Amino acid sequence: VVGIINDTTYQGSAINTLTIQTSAAYDAWKTEWFTEAEQADPALSGPEAYYDSDDYSNYEEFIAGTDPTDGQSAPYFYIQPKEADPGEYDYILDWSSAPERIYSVNWSPNLLQPFTPLQTNIRWPQSSYTDQTHRVETKGFYRMKVNIPTVTATATFIGSSQAAVEGVNGDAFDGATVTAHSSLHPVSTTTDDWFSAPNATELLFDDPPGTKFVEFNTASVVSLTNITVYLSGDYNGSGPEGRSISDMTFYASTTPSGWDATALVFDIVVDPDYSAAYGSQYVEVSVDLTFVAGQYFRMEFNQPLGGARIREVDAFSK
Incomplete structure (x- = not known):
């Protein structure tokens, strides 16, 4: 190129x-x-x-995510300056967004300097971003990264009982060390309980909607063929349940080198109306993987309403 x-x-x-x-x-x-x-x-x-x-x-x-058989369906990435203050400009970026893609916008002052991320984890249908950071810059370059999450097997959603997560044998995440996480709801204590059998503490993220995360590592590299996450919502009668999630993302790496597209393992859409979709307000999400090796991990949960309730995260090897 x-x-x-x-x-x-x-x-x-x-x-x-x-x-x-x-x-x-x-x-x-x-x-x-x-x-x-x-x-x-x-x-x-x-x-x-x-x-x-x-x-x-x-x-x-x-x-x-465009049509390869139609010459009128082509990718685009446009940049439009808009004056914000005298001599200062916002830069509006528009692109051809598509389902099942994750975008990140990066910027560099010139082609000799590395690109730094301005916004990551942008998902369809969002197709625009406004850079208000470089208003006074007279030169600069933008780069759009596109990632297609790959689930190596089908995720299974099972309506489960509340007692389903007590101390699972063979859990490769048992005893994992949590290194960082989003703020928790005041009733919660520590995310370590997600990885410490036989605890099954129901931990809640803080209430504002949006994407929440937890980062953790195991004592050594583990080879994984399954990730199982146990969820619990508050039944509302209809529509998204309280404490539910609508998306779950998992990253794995053998080195503590950050969470770019190369570390992404899967991105799973979850129906937040647990009872209607899965037959229970308690949900077990089981994702089979052909093979994933890692020691450093990150999980992200998108919560459409109040703070998501995650009951436990387990991992297994063959």
């Missing part, structure tokens, strides 16, 4: 080699858009092919 930026005051270039490695996710996506004959022909459906001749490869359209 070669990129050259020219204007009256700046000239620069960056040259890198791009290697495209296809994945099971790409192969599954390919079946949605191409006939069987086209799927068998890499010149038409391969990741480096330009099927609809719109200057975006099939792989780029896969990442963007």
Whole structure:
């Protein structure tokens, strides 16, 4: 990939080699858009092919979530300055957002400096971000990262009983050390109880809606084939239950190097109306993984109403 930026005051270039490695996710996506004959022909459906001749490869359209067979359906990323104060500008970024993608906006003063994140964990249908941090900058570069979470197996949702989580044998997270977490509800004590059998303490995040997190690590690297999370909501009669979640994200790494797209293991949508969707206000979410190795972990829970109630988090190996 070669990129050259020219204007009256700046000239620069960056040259890198791009290697495209296809994945099971790409192969599954390919079946949605191409006939069987086209799927068998890499010149038409391969990741480096330009099927609809719109200057975006099939792989780029896969990442963007656009239609690779329609030349009018193409990825876009626009930047529009808007004067905020005399001599200062907000920069409005718009892009072609798509389901099952997670976006992050990054900025650098020039191509020689590393890009720093401005906003991460942006999810569809959000398709715009306003940068108010660099109002006085006269030069700068934006980079949009797109990640497609990959669940290596189907998540199973089971309406369970309240007593289902007492001390599970073989839990690889038993005794894990919590290193950071979002603020908790005053009735809660410590998130360590999520990982300490036989405790089954019901811990609540603080009440404002939004994404909450917990970071933790095990004593050594563990190989995981299943993550099981036990949830509990307050039955409201209809609609989202109190203390419910609508999304759950899991990251794993063998080194304490941060939580970018390379560490993302899965991103699961959860119906916050537990009783209607799963038959109980108590829910067991079991996610089977082909293989994940890690020692450092992060879980995020999106709560649509009050503070989410997480009863326990367990992990298992074969």
